[in-house]
Amino acid sequence: MLFDSALRKDLSRSLLATLTVLLTVVVTLMLIRTLGQASKGSVSPSDIMLVMAYTVLGYMPIVLSLSLFVAIIGTLARMYQDSEMVIWFASGLGLAHILPTLMRFAWPLIVAIAGLALFGWPWSQEQILDLRNQFQQRSDIDRIAPGEFQISSSGDSVFFVDRDSSSLEQAKQIFFARSKNEENSVTVSKEASLIQQDGQTWVQLESGQRVQQTYGAKPVIRVMEFERYETLLSRNPVASVQATVRTMPSLELFEQRSDSANDSELAWRIGLVLAAINYVVLALALTSGNPRSGRMTHIITALLVFIVYFNLLSLGESWVGNGVLSGGAWLLILHGGVFAVGMSWLWMRNAQRSFKDLWTKRGEARA
Template identity: 70%
Template sequence: MLFDASLRKELSRSFLGTVTVLLTVVVTLMLVRSLRMASRGAVGPSDIMLVMGYTVLGYLPIVLSLSMFVAIIGTLARMYRDSEMVVWFASGRGLSGFIAPLARFAMPIVLAIGGLSLVSWPWSQAQVLELRHQFQQRSDLDRIAPGEFQVSSSGDSVFFVDRDSSSLEHAQQIFFAQEKVDTSAVTTARQASLVQQQGQTWVTLDSGQRIEQLRGDAPALRVADFERYEVLLHKEPISTAETSVQTTPTLELLAQSSDPAAQAELAWRIGLILAAINYVLLALALTSGNPRSGRTGHLVTALLVFIVYFNLLSLGESWVARGAIAGGLWLVLLHGGIFLLAVAWLAMRNAQWSLRRLWPGRRAAA
């Protein structure tokens, strides 16, 4: 019991430290990604922190899995370096004795990964999609920013208001370009104001010029100077955000299990949980006392194994989405195969079997 408590205590310290480092890296990357989305006009600048938070929450199961994997490998590697494993093996215990304490340590993490992947992942993706949709569906009036060229929601108009304008209700130096199928027009004005009448918003332009080019069978160019020009702004109703399999709750995906896209998303979410379980056995089977590998050798191995496993998860999701393989069959082949491989590898190391000892030529030479 004392050994189990000390082992879990060391694993917890290593896990918390790894989570802190990885979360810092992920938050930084997601912040850069959110800023890039805001610069492209995909989300509003005021929603950057929300988008970053929801995105980090969605990727938290992957961070927890990698942190647990690295913590177990790092702790076991230290025990090999400090000869604690020698004492453990000399007492008549094998690697199988680590399964129980490692399982007790990993159980809360696996449960957290399950809750995050099955519940938090679709919710966070839905929130990000809703924020992006609300920003894209905002009115053209909300898009206007002093000193910046802004494109309308329909993509056929460009606005510009002078930077010295005090507010949008009383703007100065207006530029408005509109492109349609049969006409293109450029309107400039010295100042503009907004007028609310019977629930409608009118823009009144003063002291300006409008240049309109007509296309078609009889092309023409019209130039008109005006002292007062009124334009009615029609606000389109905001439609509901589109949904995808990533934003669909898990229970609804189970009801749509005949759809290959739903199967692929279910395989991804359930696969994160099964992968976390396999990481415990893989970490125990991979770690060994090899002095030539150095202090970072086991960490490099852990990262390589994690990357290969994660890429197989992504590859399988694309295969299931295309209908090349059933989602349930892919879960059994991938995670069941890795589970059997880890158990067999662990059994060989626990019994101190090796290919050299089993090779007939080696035994004859001995």
Template identity: 50%
Template structure:
């Protein structure tokens, strides 16, 4: 039908343009954030773009929901502004007749939102956390760049090396400044190499000197020379088994776990799909143009409604995780309440458009029906 095809075609153009703009904005923000983490040593500088890509992929459910919401609001507002809605209403179409073409357009996007929220979000988070943990578990000597002073992982030592081997296990002209047991220790050696001793990793220094100075001036210096000296280099030869946070766990593992943290994360993932469905109905109800407000008045109101709904969704995750509310109760109150409000609002607007005025003229007190004229028989 012309009604369905013309609406879906314009929605497709608007959705595509909005998605490109939002993805570009988010990628720029994530690039700045990831570069900041790389400068602090939390992310490998060589993996900046990979971390940024995983982060943007994790935010795709929110980006898709917002793009769908803006596309519907923008398209319908343009139709109101250009009087196209008046033509459809005059031809017998009500506002409720727009629900079917909107959902016929939105169902592939809704499926993609569900897949990204249930599968893509935890996978992207697990990949990002894996790269960050692997980078943070490096030994201190592996953090050092030849010719540069670098801090250790605990920020209690400073390393400097002149040259290193291609495998990064051996270095020459090693300098270490550290604070240990109330002492300021300066160690220098001609060479050093990495050795694994049990689960720990040590830096073995050769042919060097060690200077110990107390932080408080209570005693003098202590200088010692050594042929071989070992100091812990930080990190471990084996990755430390850490508890995986709920946001990086698969949806199936969350379903098996009945803890409040798992339920909070599961409620957020399912809530993203329910929120996207409600956003389609809300976009239909809030789309209108008031000449006194301006063209962007309803769009600002729609974005304000989106921000409130999305923040309530995130707030509900923390409430469920803390045990303040149950997952079913909160989802019923939030998503069910928004759905009822959207349906009731849609019904009100649809009935207003379907109402037909009775013949008559409008006066100050209301509608007056015309009265038959009286004829004076004497004239």
């Protein structure tokens, strides 16, 4: 009991430190990514913090799994180097006796990972999709800002009005460029006003010039000057939210798992939970007391194993989505296989056996 409490205290301190570092890195990366999306016009600048928070929440199962894996490996590596594992073994306890202690420590995190993967992930993706749709569905009038170039909601037009314009309804020094159906046009004018008609927004330009270039077998360039010119700016958008597989509840995915896309998403979410369990077994099996290896060796090994495992998860999601395998078969092959390898490796280390010993005994049996 004393060993268990001491081990869990060390694991708690290591987990807290690891989680703090990883969260700092993830929040920084997500902030940079969200700022990039805002600069491209995918999300509203005012919603940057919300989008970043929802994104971090969606990736928390992965962060918690990596934190748990690194914390266990780091703690066990320190115990080996400080000869604490010698005391553990001298008391008659082997590696197999440490696994229940690790599971008792890890089960609250595994439950949290399950809740975040099965329920938090789709909810956060739905919130992000709603924010993006609300931003994309705003009218082009709302996009226009004096002194700034802005892209229309359809992506085929660019607007610019002078910074000194008093309002968007009565703007000055307008630049309007459009590229559509093998036709480019650039229009400039001194003044412009907005006209709402039949659910559409028109721009009435005055005292300007228009350059129109048409591509094709015979390219044509036309230059015209006008006193008054009207062009369609936008149609009032109809609010519509397109649901994706990532936003579907897990129960709905389970009921509709006959669809390969739904099956792959469900396998991904369940796989995150099973991977967290396997990380505990792999951490105990991987960590050893080699005096020639430093602490960073174990951390690097943990990161490499995590990257390989995570890539296999992504590969399996692609295979299930393409119909190569079913979600249940892939979960059994990948996570069941990793669990079997980890437990076999742990059993061999607990019995103080190696692959070399097994190969030698096999050769002697043949002789």
